Amino acid sequence: MNNSSRARDLKLISCHACGLVLDNQEELRHSRCTRCDEHVYTRKPNSLSRSWAYLIAATILYIPANLLPIMLTTKMYNTLSSTIVSGVIDLWQDGAWDLAIIVFTASVVVPILKLGLMTFLLISTQRKSTWRQRERTKLYRIIEHIGHWSMLDVFVVALLITLVHFNKLALVQAGPGIVAFAAVVVLTMLSSMSFDPRLIWDTDEPKSSTPPDNGQTNG
Amino acid sequence: MQSRLNPASLVICEYCDAVYSRTPLKRREKAHCLQCGSELYRNARVDIDVMLALTLASAIMFVIANCYPIVELNMSGLSNRATLWDTLLFTLDSNVGVIAVFAAASAFFFPLIQILLFAYVLIPLRAGRKPRAFIGAMHALREMQPWSMVEVFMLGAVVSVIKLTAVAAVAAQIGLWGFATLTLLLTVLSSFDLQDLWDQSEALDA
Ligand SMILES: [Zn+2]
Ligand SMILES: [Zn+2]
Numbered sequence: 001m002n003n004s005s006r007a008r009d010l011k012l013i014s015c016h017a018c019g020l021v022l023d024n025q026e027e028l029r030h031s032r033c034t035r036c037d038e039h040v041y042t043r044k045p046n047s048l049s050r051s052w053a054y055l056i057a058a059t060i061l062y063i064p065a066n067l068l069p070i071m072l073t074t075k076m077y078n079t080l081s082s083t084i085v086s087g088v089i090d091l092w093q094d095g096a097w098d099l100a101i102i103v104f105t106a107s108v109v110v111p112i113l114k115l116g117l118m119t120f121l122l123i124s125t126q127r128k129s130t131w132r133q134r135e136r137t138k139l140y141r142i143i144e145h146i147g148h149w150s151m152l153d154v155f156v157v158a159l160l161i162t163l164v165h166f167n168k169l170a171l172v173q174a175g176p177g178i179v180a181f182a183a184v185v186v187l188t189m190l191s192s193m194s195f196d197p198r199l200i201w202d203t204d205e206p207k208s209s210t211p212p213d214n215g216q217t218n219g
Numbered sequence: 220m221q222s223r224l225n226p227a228s229l230v231i232c233e234y235c236d237a238v239y240s241r242t243p244l245k246r247r248e249k250a251h252c253l254q255c256g257s258e259l260y261r262n263a264r265v266d267i268d269v270m271l272a273l274t275l276a277s278a279i280m281f282v283i284a285n286c287y288p289i290v291e292l293n294m295s296g297l298s299n300r301a302t303l304w305d306t307l308l309f310t311l312d313s314n315v316g317v318i319a320v321f322a323a324a325s326a327f328f329f330p331l332i333q334i335l336l337f338a339y340v341l342i343p344l345r346a347g348r349k350p351r352a353f354i355g356a357m358h359a360l361r362e363m364q365p366w367s368m369v370e371v372f373m374l375g376a377v378v379s380v381i382k383l384t385a386v387a388a389v390a391a392q393i394g395l396w397g398f399a400t401l402t403l404l405l406t407v408l409s410s411f412d413l414q415d416l417w418d419q420s421e422a423l424d425a
Binding site for chain 2: 099141151174
């Protein structure tokens with residue numbers, strides 16, 4: 001089906017740190033790079049279970065991250081609490097729609113997309129699906145590069161609480177939601193870093209410990 | 220393609236494990252994986268002079284960005300201004316101190332260490348030799364890369380300024396322009412492939 005030769009079949013390993021191609025005729029599961037001394041593996045160790053663990057933790061924390069307030073604004077003895085989503089709605093209603101779109105993308109779209117797409121990648125890879133492998137690899141590359149933009153709200157909250165502290169006149173305080181939200185972003189980043197995209201292409205592994213549910217094998 | 224298997228002449232796609240033999244590229248050309256479409260390698264030689272110039276410019280901008288306030292806010296005759304460190308220290312004392320630790324690492328310490336390590340690696344390489352801790356420095360550069368977030372902090376500062384214009388008089392300060400320039404410089408600097416630097420420095424081993 002795929003006609004390119006694969007490093008796994010040719011018993012080669014490339015070092016993920018420096019890119020050097022190493023001979024692995026002894027089929028060691030793990031050795032060290034001769035150029036940069038980094039541990040090299042045919043595949044990231046326990047990639048799927050580590051990736052799942054971070055993803056599940058991120059998904060759980062996503063709930064308090066959205067329910068708890070991220071910011072408390074006090075103006076003339078009147079305190080308003082805002083969550084991630086209500087912050088975006090306020091911006092929109094104030095007429096700052098351009099800003100609302102930026103914050104909505106970084107704080108709502110990107111985290112949901114990352115949680116959803118990582119779940120999809122992990123499930124489809126676990127099932128050794130051959131469906132649209134090229135597109136799924138591309139999805140992974142996108143996820144890898146957009147995740148950290150979600151930290152936007154964290155920096156905004158830090159700046160606002162520093163700038164707006166005029167005692168009774170106007171005061172902005174941080175809410176616990178922002179800590180949960182920062183944790184979600186870090187955990188989803190760790191999840192995508194733990195995922196080994198080469199597993200998407202490891203669909204024809206002969207010696208798999210758990211037999212796949214489709215009993216048909218190509219002779 | 221499979222006639223000779225000399226590992227040095229091969230490249231393996233880090234996204235799908237496909238093996239290719241390296242072919243020389245023209246300037247600004249990139250080789251892409253046929254199977255998954257990821258980039259394999261670029262025109263091999265990294266211009267160390269350009270990288271070093273970017274590193275030194277980043278170092279200067281880093282100082283400017285951090286020494287001057289980013290934003291000033293005026294409200295009913297009172298005013299507050301904040302540098303990055305004012306923000307970090309104020310947040311550290313707040314109820315969400317842990318955020319300050321993260322922000323300090325991603326917006327200050329990692330970018331700073333990156334700039335210093337680039338200088339540490341590039342200055343000797345330019346003179347034709349390898350620094351003593353080359354391997355450690357290169358690993359640190361690679362590992363810090365995803366956690367260095369000057370560009371996100373920069374966007375955060377812009378969002379904060381626009382948000383506050385609705386309720387008070389805000390003025391962007393020199394620090395903000397410093398961060399904008401630093402963001403640009405670091406983006407270009409980190410677009411260079413560290414693996415090319417490994418390849419290029421290998422000739423210096425002998
Ligand atoms: Zn290596
Ligand atoms: Zn590929």
